[in-house]
Amino acid sequence: MLGAALGIGVFFHFTLGKADYAGVLYSRNMIVGLLAAAWLVVLAPNAWTPERAWRSSIVIGVLLGFTTQTLLVSAVAAVAVGFVAWSEINDIFDDALYRKCRRTLVAAPVLVTLAAPMYYAARGRFDEFWSGWWTYALYQNSGTGRSLANQLTYGREVILRYYRTWPVSFVIVVTFVVVTIALWRTLERRERAVHASISLWFVGAWVELVLGQRYSSHYFAVLAVPTALMAAVVVGHIYRLLQRDRGEFRSVIAWPLVASVLTVAAWGGQHLDLGLQAASKFTSVHQAAAARAANTPGNERTVRATLDLVSKADDPLLTWTEFPWPYLNFRRVSATRFIWKSFMLGQIYFGRTGPQYVLPKTWQWFAEDMREANPAAFLEETALPLTPDTPFADYVAANFDIAYAGPDYNIYLRHDQAAAVLRGDRGKVVTPSSAFGDTTKWKVAAGGASLAIDSGTPVEDALQLSSSLCTRISGTYLAQPGAAGSFLSFRFDNPATTASHMRLNIVDSRAMSGSDTTVFESVPLSSASADDAESEVTDLSPHTFAVVVGSVSAALVIDGEIRAAVRLDGERSVSLEVRNGGVELSDLRVGPPPPNSGCGG
Secondary structure, three states, rough: OOHHHHHHHHHHHOOOOOOOOOOOHHHHHHHHHHOOOOOOOOOOOOOOOOOOHHHHHHHHHHHHHHHOOOOOOHHHHHHHHHHHHHHHHHOOHHHHHHHHHHHHHHHHHHHHHHHHHHHHHHOOOHHHHHHHHHHOOOHHHOOOOOOOOHHHHHHHHHHHHHHHHHHHHHHHHHHHHHHHHHHHHHHOHHEEEEEEHHHHHHHHHHHHHHHHHHHHHHHHEEEHHHHHHHHHHHHHHHHHHHHHHHOOOOOHHHHHHHHHHHHHHOOOOOOHHHHHHHHHHOOOOOHHHHHHOOOOOOOOOOOOOOOHOOOOOOEEEEOOOOOHHHHHHOOOOOOOOOOOOHHOOOOOOOOOOOOHHHOOOOOHHHHHHHHHHHHOOOEEEOOOOOOOOOOHHHHHHHEEEEEEEEEEEEEEEEEEHHHHHHHHHEEEEOEEEEEOHHHOEEEEEEEEEEEOOOOOOOOOOEEEOOOOOOOEEEEEEEEEOOOOOOOOEEEEEOOOEEEEEEEEEEEEEEEEEOOOEEEEEEEEEEOOOOOOOOHHHOOOOOOOEEEEEEOOEEEEEEEEEEEEEEEEEOOOOEEEEEEOOOEEEEEEEEOOOOOOOOOOO
């Protein structure tokens, strides 16, 4: 029960605690997870029976190999865990099995570590592995401009600051050291191995941090695990001493519950609050996904809807970014191995910037990636504009056209995709209709329709443009403002419900995406216009337009630019409502959707 109580505290700290490394998945979090898993296997009660010893050796070796394969500086911590395993096999009496396990504990980590370079070498591309695993690691080290002596000096300062900030951790470490020294002579061989291994793991964690020269708060996950093990060992020794004096504790059954309450009280933070809020509202996976989608920011909705017209989820996306969010938020993967612009500009994290830190074959490999991925879109964050005069910028200029220019993102489409979305096959002339039949106030003809200013027609008297998705409706519109201005709304209808519709709106001089009750994003009709709502007046000029509808999204193209886009969820038809003023439509045509919009055929 004591172990369960301590485990609850550790689990809470790493998943819902206040630490920056709690509840996230970075490479160092994965490394400490691998090391912790190997540690649990090493100390499992039945791991070293004759039937399981060799399999345990394999599992431990593989886990340690993945650790060093991911980050070479984690080798010291891996050796620490391997040391305990080496100690455990000394209790195997079968000499043949003992030797087999010993060979496995040495060979398995080495083979797993070498598996990646061997794979690249077999493909004749060893330089790609070596550049990322070793050469760039050297850049990361030299890019800070510190000598080894300066690294150690700065590391000492960080250690002092860290333990001033986290005095409880300092007390745990000091207490563990004192207990280890005081009890060393009385400890059994297995206990000594555990103490020595934790000490070496702790030192290895600091070596990893100091030599890596990166002290972001989430990096300290590598230090948290050996510190937690130190605390567990100290508590275990204290419990043993108390048990020796007074016998078993009758309250031990309640300790896990007490640990749960104390950890919530001591470490409960944002992660816990968010988790409790989410749990209180959870009814199903579908409901949780729908709620997450409903809270998606408008600018992200526009980008995702536009991308869905030219590609599908998990397709390559070219971006110029230094964050993982574009890939995660828009369900795309990087079109190149250089997922962040820093690799192509020689920007060293917490270090210098210069061409000397760009890997030698970067642009050759980038060109190979582009030939293989052939991305349909390039996404530029306005806060991180594309750096000119680079092979990356040259590739974008030669292969993409601007399709959407917004306040937060610019979307470029590959030439063929831009032609299909922005211009496209206009198809045949169409004669629209109204659900009101002969009583409609719309005047319709082949290729055109009009509604007089403030005709008093109800919004239900909508002009039906298409009874299905996967289409392109294009033409020219001339808004005729009434007393309340002009408001045209392309409405997407879901036959299963009338509660809400997705919409692409033209309101005075702005284009908007949204639903019946919410505006997702609002931009000027032209990307060249000043984005100042107070200075805008109702637009009185004719504009070419196209409503481009794929299988899961639709975009509103005005004068050759995407000005609004929305994802669809069950909608099956398109109609036009006039909520304010009137409109004249001419040259109305219906053509096919873009070829990669998920419509098949």
